[in-house]
Amino acid sequence: RAEDQEGRWRWAYTHERLVRARNSVNRLIGAEVLFTYTDPQFEGALPAMNNQIEGATNAPLRQLLRDHRGMRLTRRIKAIFWWCYMHTENPLPPAQILKIMPTDTQIEAQWEHASRTHPAAGVIPRWGDAIAWHDLHHTSPHRNNWD
Numbered sequence: 158r159a160e161d162q163e164g165r166w167r168w169a170y171t172h173e174r175l176v177r178a179r180n181s182v183n184r185l186i187g188a189e190v191l192f193t194y195t196d197p198q199f200e201g202a203l204p205a206m207n208n209q210i211e212g213a214t215n216a217p218l219r220q221l222l223r224d225h226r227g228m229r230l231t232r233r234i235k236a237i238f239w240w241c242y243m244h245t246e247n248p249l250p251p252a253q254i255l256k257i258m259p260t261d262t263q264i265e266a267q268w269e270h271a272s273r274t275h276p277a278a279g280v281i282p283r284w285g286d287a288i289a290w291h292d293l294h295h296t297s298p299h300r301n302n303w304d
Contacts, residue, residue: 230268231261 159169170176185191193199221240222233235258242254249257259267 231264234264235259235261 159167161167182191189196218237218240221236225233225236228236238258239254242248248254
């Protein structure tokens with residue numbers, strides 16, 4: 158029992174929030190919104206996600222950036238351009254892509270323009286602006302700061 162604002166006693170669950178959560182889940186199951194993958198009408202394997210933009214476009218781009226994380230930012234941007242060009246329905250021949258591909262200076266100019274428009278973005282890191290691998294990992298007693 159619980160006392161309300163007027164001082165009257167009323168009946169209440171001990172763990173009211175848990176009961177609300179259980180009822181909410183039960184309503185969603187009843188409306189066939191949750192656990193739809195258990196429906197026998199679906200045959201075969203279901204996709205891990207239903208967001209095609211996230212799984213079909215963004216995931217390979219993120220993987221590309223992870224695979225080439227040592228490249229400087231302008232080269233990573235170019236790699237994304239190439240990936241997008243090569244995964245269109247009718248990609249241009251490489252010679253034509255090279256003609257329209259932005260150069261490093263064009264990418265840096267666009268980045269600086271975006272940095273002025275949105276100051277939190279910063280600037281493209283230059284030589285010596287970032288932490289190098291050898292600053293944090295000493296594999297031998299000899300200096301190896303050439304990377």
